[in-house]
Amino acid sequence: MLSERIQKLRETSLNAVNRLSAERALLITEFYAEHPAGTPSVPVHRALAFEHLLRHKQLSIQEGELIVGERGPAPKATPTYPEISLHSLKDIEVLDSREKVSFRVDKETYEVYRDKIIPFWEGRTNRDRIFERMTKEWVAAYEAGVFTEFQEQRAPGHTVLGKKIYERGLLDLVEEIDARIAAIRLLMKGASSIGTTTDGTTSGGVTTSGATTGKTVPDTAGNMTQEAAKLTAQVEELEAMKIAAEAMIMYAERNAALLRDLAGQTQDARRRSELLQMEKVCRKVPAHAPETMHEALQYYWFVHLGVISELNPWDAFNPGRLDQHLLPFYERDLAKGRLTEASARELLQAFWIKFNNHPSPPKMGVTAQESSTYTDFCLINLGGLKEDGSDAVNEMSFLLLDVIEEMRLLQPSSMIQVSRRSPDSFVDRAIQIVKTGFGQPSIFNTDAIVQELLNQGKSILDARNGGASGCVESGAFGTEAYWLTGYFNLVKVLELTLHNGLDPRTGRQVGIRLENQGGSRLEPKTSISPGVQSGNSSGNHGGSYAEKQASNGSGNPGGQITGKSGATRTEALFETGEGARVSAQMEPQTGTALDRSPGARHGAPVDSSEGGALAFESFEALQEAFRIQLNYLVDIKIAGNVAIERLFAEHLPVPFLSLFIDDCIQNGKDYNAGGARYNTSYIQGVGLGSVTDMFTALKTHVYERKTISPGGLMKVLEDDFEGHEAIRAELIYKTPKYGNDDDTADVHATWVFEQFHAAVDGKPNHRGGVTRINMLPTTSHVYFGSVVGATADGRHAGEPLSEGISPVQGTDTHGPTAVLKSAAKIDHLKTGGTLLNQKFTPGFFRDERSVRKITQLVRGYFGMMGHHIQFNVVSADTLRDAQQHPEKYRDLIVRVAGYSDYFNDLGTALQNEIIRRTEQEL
């Protein structure tokens, strides 16, 4: 089935050993040593560093390759990014020696790090800058495991390419840049003579086109200077983009020259003509717009390499809607006889292998030790809708599904977008591949994605051109900078609530300390230092947040929040109102409970002098306290995000990436500074299933059946159930659980979800956009579980939390339809993505009729506006055997949570969890 060439390339890629390469670190260090950062301007300095890298990096072309270019000097030779974060010698040793997914480090690399890289960068990385600026409240919450920080070791990413490169070459972009620069220069002249200026930047997240028709501003010296500075910054950024574009053309030319040399050396006439053909491709793209599929793929690959070499953005980079982009080239090539279906297939396979050669950059510190997943989350989108709203499934969608099945590679990962208009045959075909048990493709609901994006204020065109990237994150492709900022541990918040803000693991005060003042309001006991928002004392979170930011602003070491606070406030107030309504619906008895105890209404623990230990007057009081803690901790996270986003805007622009995301060129503004049309920041909620089951258990046993006293339960949890096995059995087996379509439990899922949404949604980020939520864990539910003690749902201390919006492992006993019904009760359309994992044994897919029923199951979920579902098809016995005999299962890939990974590469805890996850037996 696979050609000999592809088989060889695939084998080589699978067998290549991950190595740490010091090449990039060395070149960047060399450059920074000669050219001090920020000279002549920050963006131009970064662009020149990029140019230096591409001019001097070693080229690597493998025997038999059709698409060329590697990020490091060889496949899987992985560079580091010391300007972002610096590996210590100890980190390097850990990477070299750790059991899972090691990165080999040779002696030379070690010495280069010891003698050159570390001495130069120590104390000067962006990571150092980040930790210097974080408040002590932020650090306390971060260290307690309330949240993680994405940008601490990697640059902001999560962006996906649109169709731009298939229509325009880099020289076209340079032409556009020159025109923009000329226009701005004219304005600068005009501004100094007549005092009018232009505002070509974004407003409300939507570009105002026609920058030359700007508005008049008052003719004051201050405004003039500010305006001039802005225009100067735009010119600098545009100049940097131009340097970056030309650097990539130069790099392509270097590859072309090497291809010509190789052609001269080979004895094989067929290969010679191939190499000469490839040389031609590299001289055409990326400088000019592609005409053939080969040129389109090679152009994309150069862009991909540029983006992941410039910095180490999260989730690599992603061509997005590949079937849509490639179809016209494919059809044209077929018509002109340049390609056959077979040769097109081979070209696509050769392209696939390139992704697999690039593991994610190795982490450092504790994460280097613990992190056991090294896929780089490139997610190819197939299907979905066209711009005009019609079905986008085409011949290329099916051809690429064949390639996915035949290649069976970890990277790139793949997904299908299913809309109401997608044919069943398309979904069936995808499920037949899922059935082969390597976890791809995952399945997404286009109709939900489009509505999510519309809800965020995007245009219908941009929404239909969007999709999902990373794990499950919705985005407008080619026009949006949507940054994931960190996972957020909902279970930890409830644990802190039960201890009145104290972390029982460390004894540190992490949450807010609440005090019942006997009146109708609950106030924080300690004052909160500037820069961190205090927990709001009343219901109108959004409003008070914006007000306090406005008054707090400049004195805020956590970062100044600027921008459209007025608009945001209205939106947040609205959301809060909605959340309150939902909670009232959920708890019909609220009225009577409140009347008894006015203080309880606001979440005050009855006896706060003992650390709050669960002594809440009522369940509603507990909920209110949770809400206050949640808002307090979310606000700390957001203040940190704002500060970190500013650091990237000021110190680490990405002029190369900015070339490709609209409207960075138009705005003369960097991707990292808010140049994109849409700028969203996400916080990812983790542990929804666990926190739901905890609330249900507390309500059922402590507040309704009163079978255990609050103090009694706290003791049981403190003892981690030792000696309380019968109580643990009650908590596990005699409590309604999320995931069974039982409202008794599911109301708590929707309640927590609404609270989280209200706490986050609409709060401004640093880039003119706002913060939003999505619900996905990647592997953080394992880490987050490790920092939480025993919980009321019967979970032992340290065990993993539930992942995504899936039920707690093993608690869904009513089959997949019940899981989907429960999961659909939360309002997916308010998020930027949710993750639902369902594991099936192969028996579920045994014939076409069964496959079709799975398709119908998916459609039922999507009809309820579920965002995403993925299937793990493997038997538990197989997994256990794989744990015992890893050597026999070198290619066993499983879905982890939103992506697939080699089972062998997962840590034991994660392996055990996957085994435990409910198997849906027939």
Add this chain to the structure above:
Amino acid sequence: MPTIFDIKRFALHDGPGIRTTVFFKGCPLRCRWCHNPESHNTEPEEYPDLRQVDGKEISITRIYGKKVTHAALMEEILKDKVFYLESGGGVTFSGGEPLMQPGALIELLEAAGSEGLHRAVDTSGYAAPETLLQAAAYTDMFLFDLKLMDPEKHKACTGVDNRLILANADRLLQRGAEVIFRIPVVPGINDTVQEMNDFFSFFRQREGQFREVHLLPYHKTGAHKYRRLEKEYDFGDMETPGDEWMQRLREQIESAGVLVTIGG
């Protein structure tokens, strides 16, 4: 109020599409191999469910069987309506023997019909003819179990004569009802040459009156339930028939001109 002992959602093999199967408690038959001993008696039965919790054995009292109101049961059935509509599925009433509680069954069939659900009844066929025909008026499909053709063997293995069952099968076919015959394949009991030839002749004679036969290989999931209920079970050690053997039986039955599915 019907007494039921289980509700299984996402049932894929009890009729077309995605279904919910409702198991009625109480059965007139006592098949020796039955894997649902909790279905025999009409009344609810308590049993201790032993669970390992942190190395300690904790006993949790559970009850097989529950009287449920019509409204509660319909609510449960309708929970998966969205999936029935996507898949052309619906509800299957099984047991036990659903026709042992005819009033409740017919009420439910009627209600499911007015919700537009596809309705199937999984029956042993051992019921008063008038009851069966009454139910047939509200049923879209019968899953009709056949255990053995030989009346004496049938009585020995299930406790009842099969003449009523076979006559009822014909009543349904003559009425034009959609019927799928289901044979639990129990090694040594009904998969012998003689028995299979009998099934073959039965189907052959009725060619054109129905389309489909399901062969359900015996499986021993019931053994632990017998232990819980402190009942004897002499089939605990029997092996599930192998794939190859099932294929051979399938080919034989198929030659009677019907479509055969293994496992339903």
